[in-house]
Every structure is written in C-alpha cells, then in structure tokens.
Amino acid sequence: MRATVLHAPRDIRLDDVPDPQLRDDGDAIVRVVASCVCGSDLWPYRGINEVPGPMRIGHEFVGIIEEVGAEVSSLRAGDFVIAPFVYSDNTCKLCERGIHTSCVNGGFWGVDDRAGRTVDGGQGELVRVPLADGTLVALAEQPSQELVAHLLTLSDVFPTGHHAALLAGVRPGSTVAVVGDGAVGLSAVLAAKRLGAGRIVAMSRHEDRQRLATGFGADEVVATRGKEGAAEVREMFDGIGADHVLECVGTKESMAQAMQCARPGGRVGFVGVPHGVEIDVRSMFYRNLGVAGGVAPARAYIDELLPDVLSGTVTPGDVFDLTVPLDQVADGYRAMDERTAVKAMLTV
C-alpha cells in the first residue's frame, strides 16, 4: 500500500510500504476513506520536533473496516468508522475516567506498539488498528459523501476544540475568548457556541479565518495580538476580561495573551501542543486564574458530538478549505505550512 512518510524536515512523500496484517485478535484493518493534516504534524515537518529517521505520520482518519481479528465483537467488515487520534482499550481505569489519551494500553498512530510492531499512520491507504473495539466508533449506516469531511473532524480537531471549551469550563451564557485562528481555534469557537456560550470573541488577523469564526458562532473578532489585543478583549467584557479563554496555539506568546484575556477567577483551557511555555504561578495567584490543558480524549467525546454532526446541527468540516488526493500529500503540508490553507483533507 501507499502511506505518507516524513523522511526529514520538509521532505514528505507517499511511499510504498508493506500492507498491514492483523497481528492481535483485537486488531482491525481499516481502508482509509479520508484523512487530514494536523497543525501538530507541522512541528516535525518544520523540524521543530526532531525527525530521527523516516517516520509514518497522520493521526486523523475515517474509513471502512476491511477485516477484524477473532476477538473483535463490535465491528465487522464494511462498517464506516471514525478513528480517534489515539487508540485505547476504552476499559482501563483512565479510559473509565474519560482520559483515553492516557489509556494504559493505548498509543499513537504511526508509532510502533509495545511489542515493537508497526502501527500505521493515518495518512495512508490502510491502517492496522490495535484495540479496535475500544478505539473505533462505527456508524449505523454508510454516511453521505457530504458528511465525510464533518465526520473526519471527530478524529481530532473538533473534539480538541470541545476539550478546550470543557477545560476552560464554558457554560451556557458565559463569556469566551479564543486565542488562535487555526483549525483548532475555529473548532473551539464552534464548540463554545454549541455549549451555549453567551458571547464569543475570536482573535484573528486573517479575513478568511475571521469569516469562518463568525460562521461558527463568534460574535466579534479582535484582530490585534499580544498585550494590546488582550486589553481590547478585557475592555469588551466589562473591562475585566472573559470568563473562559481557549488557547489553541501552544506558544509562550499565545499563552501569555490568553492569560491576559481572562478575568480574575477566569479559566484558560489550552490544547495547542506547548512549546517552551512556562507559567509563573504567582501571576495566577493574585488573579485567581486556572489553567488546564492537554491532549483531547477524542474517543470520550465522539458519542456526544456525533449526533450533532449527523444531523447537520454543526458543520465542523468547514475548517477544510483544501482537499487534495493522497498522492499530493506534500501539497497539503506545504499549503498548511505557508498558511494558504487552514486545514487540508486527503482523499484516498
């Protein structure tokens, strides 16, 4: 089969690799229908995260079950499935508590499993899925072509926006500021709106992304960044700041901006992979701030979010403004790297 391999920074190719085989009785083989490029894929692509050698990549995909192992009970060949961006058993003590991303038996796509055997990345034609019963969510019927992009967001980007909103404690009627206008930031706007936020301010300097943010439910947009932008946000919210701030970038600057947007007693939820971010706890103390963040347990949220996607109540797939066939995966990366695309979908 063909699968995306990152050979070195900015050297990304669709290579011929061995077809995956069932290795455990709990495995499934999925034929990928669509996958996509994540902002976090850009860290190794840009060489900011080390690329020690050729590596499989991609962790967001939907597809059709080809084959299941002897012990798989909830899935069968032909099922359309959504793969959350980590695999997990859905039964351990941490999955029970909704933290599937810390599953004691789980792992990441594209990284060898505990037995040292290949787990495919999501940006390929086929994927061996360990712990298939725990990991995959099957639809009751085949989705329409139009739904595929929206369903694909349930792998990662929409649950990640939802996670930011939950971490920050968004509630009906409360006020929200969103830092970051990438696909995650935009999804966070949508998630906050869906949770009933009373007023949402999106921080974005780009007209196309501002439009998407507004379409997802942002009431206002602030184009200024940094301290000045945060001061504008505070001014918009009674002069004190927002109840909840969703930090969707992961840099030192974006975290500082987020904390400055929050009112005393406010909460910052962060979901951008942090790079070199430290918080001076004293600065939190006198303003009674809270900060919570992490890798979104997408598996925990799919059951809640899926019905709204199937019904068309939300259209999170609007974040995809570029669709390329898998053999042009390098173009998808380039477009996101150069920020000419918000998020690129790869069709197989």
Added chain:
Amino acid sequence: MRATVLHAPRDIRLDDVPDPQLRDDGDAIVRVVASCVCGSDLWPYRGINEVPGPMRIGHEFVGIIEEVGAEVSSLRAGDFVIAPFVYSDNTCKLCERGIHTSCVNGGFWGVDDRAGRTVDGGQGELVRVPLADGTLVALAEQPSQELVAHLLTLSDVFPTGHHAALLAGVRPGSTVAVVGDGAVGLSAVLAAKRLGAGRIVAMSRHEDRQRLATGFGADEVVATRGKEGAAEVREMFDGIGADHVLECVGTKESMAQAMQCARPGGRVGFVGVPHGVEIDVRSMFYRNLGVAGGVAPARAYIDELLPDVLSGTVTPGDVFDLTVPLDQVADGYRAMDERTAVKAMLTV
C-alpha cells in the same frame, strides 16, 4: 489603642497607635475579640518578603461593632462580626462573580486605602473597616465563648481550605490528596471531607498534625515527601493518582509534589502564596492536568460555611493549638515560626 507592628524581620511588637476613626460614611469601627497569626504573616516576619519599614499586620479577626458610619445599613453597634481577610464592596462585577479578593474597590488590612488613609491590621484592639456593609458578616446573636475560635477561622483559614477544594473540583465520592500540614492544609482536609470526598490522604510528617488531619477526615496519612511521597500516593489511588490535589504550601517543591500526586486528567488547587514557583506547561499537557489557585474569596464562602460552624457540624477552630493574649503576640509568631504551634490565636 495597641496594635501589632512588624518593625523588621523577627522584630514584632505590640505598639501604641492612634485609635481609628470613621473616615467614610460606609466605615465601621470594630473592637477585636480574637485574631490570629497566618502562615502568610511569616513571609515578612522571616524577611523573605521585604519589610520596608514598620508595618501593621494581621488580617484575620472577629469582633464587636463599636460604631458605624452614616451610610452603613446592615450593621449596628454591638453586632458580633466576622471580617474576611480582604475588605470588599460585595457589589462590583468581580464580587458578583464571587471573586471578592479582586473587588475593584477593595483592599488588604494593614495597608493604606486608595485615599492614603490608614486601614488597621487585624492583630490589634480596634480596626477601621472600609465598605463595612460589603465586608463584614454579622451573626444574628452573640456566640458562645466556645464558638469564637471556630468563627475566627471563617476570616481566612477555613475558606482558604474550602477554596483549594473547590479549585481542584472536589466532588462527592472523589479522591483527594492534600500537600501541606499547616493550618491551611488541615483546613483543606476538613473542607474536602465536608464536600463529600470519598477518600482523603493527608501528607504530613508530624504526629500532632497527622492526628488533627485524621480528626478532620483524612482516611490515611503519608509521611514521605517529594517524589517518593507522590509515588506512594499514586499507588494508594489505583496506581494512577488522586482526582484532586490540594496544594497548601506555596513552594516549588510542594507544587511539584502536588502535580506528581494527581492522576492524568486530575486537578491541583493551590492556595499557598507561591514563592518562586513556575510550571512547565508541557508536563501538564501529556497528563491533561489542570492547576488553579489564588487568594480565597472568604467573603463569598462565609454564608455557606457559617451554618455548619454554628451547628458544630465542623470544628475548624481545632487548628488553634496555641492561644496567647495580644500582648504576647511575639510568642505567637515565634511558636509558628519554629513550628511548635500549628496556628496561634490572639485574644484581646
């Protein structure tokens, strides 16, 4: 009148100072019945916080109203009142949101007000209370002598423990670890128990404090500190750690210990005044940790906590293991500095 003045590190005296006078129509003058020494008073006492010159000190007191200004409507002479450890108007946008410690018109005891006029510290005979209607909570009747110590804890230490528990999200049945066995840590044990925590582990090396913690509701005690102590705590909670960790010290070491005690997806509430504490956000990210902390808005909590104190359901004043008359205030400080007392009450 006589009031406690910190002249320089470890030079604390009961001095003759001018009697306070009503300065605003919203002021009240309170005759102090009892006050106490806070762990945070020890920072300047020890010279860790700068002592730029002689300073009034003390921020926890209960007393009797002597006199009220023309606009004070909810209080009258003779009322027994509890003073939260900051004064606040109880009406501004931040008080409305329960963050009285960030009141736009509020301030700290012992620090001159915005007009540059003296606001007395709590460790004295009389205190001018600005914004008296917003600040003070009056009892319907005079309390018994036995209740005074318990009521005094509502100024600061018990609401601070309660704040830690709320910040960490303690819920009925959930699991809790408490870092710090000072009066705040012990109060946090009591608060977590009161909120229905299913299992509480107190971390303490001192037998007398272990006994207090157990009396307040700790199910178990871990005497080991640091990484090893945290590993013990994780082992006790399913090998993954506690749902909620209450950090009641404020040092780099105690915060690290607290974060190591939390399970993935757990929450740390911190209420010890942070000194040189920084958090590496990446270490939170992969474990989905949340950290929230601050100065407890005692005023916001007194209405909820007071009935349980009046009924004797909780006895938070058990943290006082030393009572000295005000003119021996230096002995109270010394005992706390040398850790021969958990918390010293000063009677007038």
